[in-house]
Amino acid sequence: MGDSNDLRGASYQTALDYLYGRVNYERASGGPPRGRDLNLERMRELLARVDNPQQQFPAVHIAGTKGKGSTAAMVAGVLKAAGYRTGLYTSPHLDYLEERIQIDGQRCSPDELMALVDVLRPTVVSMDEEAERGGPLGTPTFFEITTAMTMLHFASQTVDVAVLEVGLGGRLDSTNVCRPVVTAITSISFDHVRQLGDTLAEIAAEKAGIIKPGAPIVCGVTGKEPRKVIRSIAAERGAPTCFVGEDYDFQHHQPNGLTLLPAALHYTSELGGAWRLPDVQLGMIGAHQAANAAVAIATLQQLELAGWRIPKDAIYRGLAESRCPARIEIVSRRPTVVLDAAHNVASIDALLAAVEAGLCASQRILIFAAARDKDVPGMLKRLLESFDSIILTQYLDNPRAVAPADAKEMLERGAYDADLSRKPAITTCETPALAWQHCETIVTPDALVCITGSFFLAAEMRNLVTEASPLSATSM
Incomplete structure (x- = not known):
């Protein structure tokens, strides 16, 4: 038994070493390259060679300078509470790579991770060899491979829906190959300016790259200029819009007392059947989490308008139980x-x-x-x-x-x-x-x-x- 465990542990470490040995912009000293040096052709080709698993399930795609991970966790928590088998993909991770890939709150197991690496490795080797011969696509990166692993895992586990957090930006992010039912942008502020641009309008345009024709876009952005950019791109692509302060609104209220306690909010919206959700208790701390929760609720409301069953009690339960490590x-x-x-x-x-x-x-x-x-x-x-x-x-x-x-x-x-x-x-x-x-x-x-x-x-x-x-x- 001990020898078996040792072999399994060695195989797991070998899989991790293989992944971390790839080009990894999360850990590169210079950070990711400029946006113009990236494209999605290699990611699409990688997925095409494993039968496009990302096409086998609908997605909720979430971008934003801050708040996207928390919002993704909230949306996934409510969908799980509503009875849907829900995948969640976030990055980076705290302790284990498998934390990034979850189904119904349970992270991918080490055995599943090893199996996913084994499935993808021949395709990656083939693409590496083509790149060595001068092929135009280059070699798949760490994030491209882990994103492809996620898509394979969600497809093989027959999720009803996947909630996908953008890694960086949106337009050229490896997750931007999904089939979204609804997209969301939580916020726009300055970050990754070398990659995304040094104005809020430029950053907004990159985030808005996730907007797809016909898929509603929920926007928690408050700045006038980035909202204008997002609205324009949505109009060009025929995507219905849902803006905070226009189509939905919320009021944050902080529990009494001098201790750090989770936030709460009142949510209102006139879209479709009017939603009134008073005193929604969250599992996360801070007024900014109330804003994130409002984006999550508006996203869920868009799903309900598209025919999904989203009971109000699932919203209350899912938001109260949602957690996001290392966020206050x-x-x-x-x-x-x-x-x-x-x-x-x-x-x-x-x-x-x-x-x-x-x-x-x-x-x-x-x-x-x-x-x-x-x-x-x-x-x-x-x-x-x-x-x-x-x-x-x-x-x-x-x-x-x-x-x-x-x-x-x-x-x-x-x-x-x-x-x-x-x-x-x-x-x-x-x-x-x-x-x-x-x-x-x-x-x-x-x-x-x-x-x-x-x-x-x-x-x-x-x-x-x-x-x-x-x-x-x-x-x-």
């Missing part, structure tokens, strides 16, 4: 440790709003790391005045991390520019483990510790914190 996730109490994958200024603002509204703490400690291609000075400037102590570190599993010394220089420039009555203590630590060890030496039981700046930091810190503080985590 409380992983410890006394001290309160909040883990958040915020990695742009808008997401940092959402984190700070939730913290300021929900918790009074006599001591506030920040542990921060980010990628070099992010707006690190902008994020640090926002965070500066909210913390007494700031610990700068770098994650180890991705070469894109900014060095702690460089982050300190950015932070100190911001501190000297800012009009602060008291400047925070700034410490640099070369690893997340050292950052946590230092935090433990200064933290008090009533303190708030925020860990943020990157999904990769959240992944590396989460286990450190939960192992050190074996309290039941409250996932948000």
Whole structure:
């Protein structure tokens, strides 16, 4: 039995090594290439050679600068509660690659992952050989292969519907080969500007690339210029539109008390049969999650208008039970440790709003790391005045991390520019483990510790914190 388990473990690691050995823009030091250097021809060819599994199920396709992962989890949770066999594809992952590929809340098993790699490998090898001979398509990337694996898994498991989170942008993302019943764009703000453009209008055009003829587009974007772009592209493609503030609306209300608690909202819409959903309780923290939930509900309403059965009790139950790790996730109490994958200024603002509204703490400690291609000075400037102590570190599993010394220089420039009555203590630590060890030496039981700046930091810190503080985590 032991030998069998050892062989299985070795086979699993071999499969992971094969996948991580591919070109992987999530971990590339320069990040993904510019949008104009990408196209979907290779992805379409890869899927065509395995009989186009993405055509075997309908999809809900969700893009957005922030909020798309949480919104996807909410939509999938409600569809599961409504009785549909529901696939969910998100990225990146925290601990295990299989987290990205779920059916009815259960992630793909290691055995299933190995089988999917075995199915795709001959096709990938063939395409690699063609590329070596000068073929025009090039070699499939990590994200293309994992997306194809997802499509194969959902097709073989006969899902009723798949909820697909865009990896980057939308127009040229590997997920943009699906057959959507409805699409959604949660928000537009500045991120990945090298790939998507340096204006909100350009970024909106890339996100709106997921819009398909005849499939309604739900838009949670509030900015005038990006809304105009999305509306124009939807009109060109004959896609009905559903805009926040026009076709649906919501009011967020925060539960009473000085603790971080999940959000709630009232939802209203006049589309089709008017929807009135009072006091919808969420499983996630923050006013921004109320906005995400409103996009999710509007998306589900579009499904109902298309003939899907979406009972109201499934909406209440599904949203209350939906969780998204590392989205304002409380992983410890006394001290309160909040883990958040915020990695742009808008997401940092959402984190700070939730913290300021929900918790009074006599001591506030920040542990921060980010990628070099992010707006690190902008994020640090926002965070500066909210913390007494700031610990700068770098994650180890991705070469894109900014060095702690460089982050300190950015932070100190911001501190000297800012009009602060008291400047925070700034410490640099070369690893997340050292950052946590230092935090433990200064933290008090009533303190708030925020860990943020990157999904990769959240992944590396989460286990450190939960192992050190074996309290039941409250996932948000």
